[in-house]
Amino acid sequence: MKTFNDLVFAPHPHPVSFIGVIGDRAALQFDNGFGVSVLKERREGLYEIAVLRSAGTLHYCDITDGDVLRYRSADQITEVMRKVQELTP
Numbered sequence: 001m002k003t004f005n006d007l008v009f010a011p012h013p014h015p016v017s018f019i020g021v022i023g024d025r026a027a028l029q030f031d032n033g034f035g036v037s038v039l040k041e042r043r044e045g046l047y048e049i050a051v052l053r054s055a056g057t058l059h060y061c062d063i064t065d066g067d068v069l070r071y072r073s074a075d076q077i078t079e080v081m082r083k084v085q086e087l088t089p
Helices: 074-085
Strands: 025-029 035-040 047-052 069-072
Touching: 035 074, 047 074, 069 074
Parallel strands: none
Antiparallel strands: 025 035, 035 047, 047 069
C-alpha cells in the first residue's frame, strides 16, 4: 500500500495558474489504473489531492465528493490514497 511517504514532490510544470502560484506537485499511479495528484498548499504542512484516471485526467468520485480535497494533512492524504488504491477499475 502506497502512502504519503511514497510521494516525490517536484516543482509544478505550470507554477502559475488562474488560482495563483501553485506549489510543488507529486503524482502517483496505482496498479488498479487510478492515481493521485498532490499539491503542496501555501499553508505549511497542508496539501491538495485529486484522483486521476490512468490517462492522467481528473476522476471525480465519492472519495473526493466530486472535487479535489484541499487543506489536508499528510495523514489525511495517506487515507485518501488508501481508498483510491481500493477502487475497482
